[in-house]
Amino acid sequence: MSKEIYEVIKEMVEAGPAPVKELAAELGKPYSTLMRELNPDDQGAKLGVELLLPLMRACNSVMPLRYLASRMGQRVVSLREVTPDKPSMLEGMLTTYPALAEFHQAIMEGQPMEKVAELRENVIHQVQVDFVAYSRKKSGD
Template sequence: MSDSMLDAVNLMVEESGKPIKAIAEEIGKPYSTLKRELNEFDEGAKLGAELLLPLMLACSGDQPLQYLADRRGYNLIRRKSRAGQDGVTEFQPVALFLAASRLLELCQDGQADRLEVTQAVDAVIEEAEAVLSRRFPVHAAFRRHGLLRCLLEKVCSRQRG
């Protein structure tokens, strides 16, 4: 993790693999000005906040955003989903993780009623099926026999006990 916002920006520029001259041209900034703004030892030039988004787009990076999220205690999750080679989008595993986290929270709490737990189990199953059906054709057997539901209910009952 970067120690400062400027470190995060410099890391993003470096990892982009693009020459700074090309990035400067893409964002409409003179090369010498951008070079000075990226130099942490140049007291006379500062990188403006309005430049962050154009830089992130030019570099195809999100290190400054990651830096801000980390410093504020947030996890950064990309909203736009892009299909991978196996057809599973980046967002689907995140949705499954969030649904499973909610279920685990309910089970650990011990205060949830059966309806809440059942709804949480259904949400996990729905998200798991979205991911598994694209990755494993054999998943149809799980759905047909209700094995996933059974497994989740076992885990939940163990957490309560």
């Protein structure tokens, strides 16, 4: 794996929902071993590809997947069903504007590509939710 993918994985782990020590325990790895495997400069220990999916699940993140897809000129699309999450269509649409603003702000600040890609996917998801809410309203659901 390239140094860049290791940086994406390490960022995902550091931003994850649990401290790295808890994550290591969940994955059945000693903390020191996991930290060495996440270090792109440590030639003696490398993160095995078989650990990537469990690691992404434990971190509740697809950042490495997005990174890899973007390097292949692709994007990741969630297969989860899109359902409106606000009581009214208007309230739902109002959540789309901040998501779009955050996406544009990240671009203006020159944030890392993976962060901008994550924000892009959030905007796309919000637009999909808006469309589902609109289509349900039009069809009388």
